[in-house]
Amino acid sequence: xxxxxxxxxxxxxxxxxxxxxxxxxxxxxxxxxxxxxxxxxxxxxxxxxxxxxxxxxxxxxxxxxxxxxxxxxxxxxxxxxxxxxxxxxxxxxxxxxxxxxxxxxxxxxxxxxxxxxxxxxxxxxxxxxxxxxxxxxxxxxxxxxxxxxxxxxxxxxxxxxxxxxxxxxxxxxxxxxxxxxxxxxxxxxxxxxxxxxxxxxxxxxxxxxxxxxxxxxxxxxxxxxxxxxxxxxxxxxxxxxxxxxxxxxxxxxxxxxxxxxxxxxxxxxxxxxxxxxxxxxxxxxxxxxxxxxxxxxxxx
Amino acid sequence: xxxxxxxxxxxxxxxxxxxxxxxxxxxxxxxxxxxxxxxxxxxxxxxxxxxxxxxxxxxxxxxxxxxxxxxxxxxxxxxxxxxxxxxxxxxxxxxxxxxxxxxxxxxxxxxxxxxxxxxxxxxxxxxxxxxxxxxxxxxxxxxxxxxxxxxxxx
Numbered sequence: 001x002x003x004x005x006x007x008x009x010x011x012x013x014x015x016x017x018x019x020x021x022x023x024x025x026x027x028x029x030x031x032x033x034x035x036x037x038x039x040x041x042x043x044x045x046x047x048x049x050x051x052x053x054x055x056x057x058x059x060x061x062x063x064x065x066x067x068x069x070x071x072x073x074x075x076x077x078x079x080x081x082x083x084x085x086x087x088x089x090x091x092x093x094x095x096x097x098x099x100x101x102x103x104x105x106x107x108x109x110x111x112x113x114x115x116x117x118x119x120x121x122x123x124x125x126x127x128x129x130x131x132x133x134x135x136x137x138x139x140x141x142x143x144x145x146x147x148x149x150x151x152x153x154x155x156x157x158x159x160x161x162x163x164x165x166x167x168x169x170x171x172x173x174x175x176x177x178x179x180x181x182x183x184x185x186x187x188x189x190x191x192x193x194x195x196x197x198x199x200x201x202x203x204x205x206x207x208x209x210x211x212x213x214x215x216x217x218x219x220x221x222x223x224x225x226x227x228x229x230x231x232x233x234x235x236x237x238x239x240x241x242x243x244x245x246x247x248x249x250x251x252x253x254x255x256x257x258x259x260x261x262x263x264x265x266x267x268x269x270x271x272x273x274x275x276x277x278x279x280x281x282x283x284x285x286x287x288x289x290x291x292x293x294x295x296x297x298x299x300x
Numbered sequence: 301x302x303x304x305x306x307x308x309x310x311x312x313x314x315x316x317x318x319x320x321x322x323x324x325x326x327x328x329x330x331x332x333x334x335x336x337x338x339x340x341x342x343x344x345x346x347x348x349x350x351x352x353x354x355x356x357x358x359x360x361x362x363x364x365x366x367x368x369x370x371x372x373x374x375x376x377x378x379x380x381x382x383x384x385x386x387x388x389x390x391x392x393x394x395x396x397x398x399x400x401x402x403x404x405x406x407x408x409x410x411x412x413x414x415x416x417x418x419x420x421x422x423x424x425x426x427x428x429x430x431x432x433x434x435x436x437x438x439x440x441x442x443x444x445x446x447x448x449x450x451x452x453x454x
Contacts, residue, residue: 051370054369054370054371054372055370055371055372055431056372057372057374058349058350058372058452060347060349060452061349061372061374061377061452064347064377064452064453064454065374065376065377067454068376068377109347109454155347156340156347156348159347159348159349159350160348163350163351204376207375211374211375211429214429214430214431253428253430255399255405255428257405258407258408258424266419266421266422266423267410267412267419267421267422267423268422268423268424268425269407269408269422269423269424269425270425271407271424271425271426271427271428272427273427273428274427274428275375275427275428275429
């Protein structure tokens, strides 16, 4: 009796393990394929990558800043969608995908849905090559782009798709792709800010250029820490001049308690803190020039 | 033969009990999809940046369990935080922004400790660009789950 009981327990245990492993395999065929094609080559902790990605502004925020500063939409600032074969390796493609995602944020905020179609096509092509196209419902997104009244839905779907893809890559330890997508988005956003500031050197646009300092330092740190991989070492080398230029910018933050107001039953907090930005001589202009150079080297 | 069925039933029962005990809502499903759908209707002119699916076990009210994330805020932009609690929670989810990970400077929160009032959404007018910390917890350190929406005014 005792022997048969034990055999039932053991059999049940193994049957459970078998069932769990089989069901996992059926759902994860794409993951298996991805894991086969490329293994993470960068030696940066998951925590550091999480922090980097969480702390980067979204392309929506960058685009809203540009729009609020009174700048008109300029399609010439966007990356050309033709000749996508200039992005050869998966690393190039991940960076380009981030940059096209950044452009989508700019297009969506300005509600230029007719421009979005080419960018969605470019993102589709790159995501297919990277085997992450399942996070995007391109048919619906292109349909929304064709109907300008659906711009809000398109924006929401773009955000959800990129967030889902980014979460998946991080969970699966595809850190190198996550970093490059974030890097691509950041380079493109900084380029647009820099390009506009070049034409309109208002105090606000100068500050927007200067406040990229924190992002530059963080991304350089991750690229440098990943420099056992040649691709990342090369990116770190290309970013170094920009990092050096940002050393001439000092940002002083004076933190104060926010003011709390209840307006029509809704709670509003008004930040009372202050930021003072000090930039030496031509530092901002030099940063803009270097940012434009870097983006064109990597993505044009 | 009877003993075999008994052992099998015991296994199933034990497994089920374990999953109920481990689940923040004692067995109720909490995918966050319903809460997310509610949150979308509360965005109004705000654009979603990110949604956070939160699930916490109960703990000591002196040191409540929290989930925290770094967020980037830009001076001159207005942000909206929307905490949507699962209806099966005992208490509501609280969403707060702190200056740092140590929670020494509170910048915005959906819960007013003085009045005990929870707000379904809060707006934050940012004047300092930088990295901040978004914290989630449940009132009275209860277990629960929910979705937090982080959005920006267009």
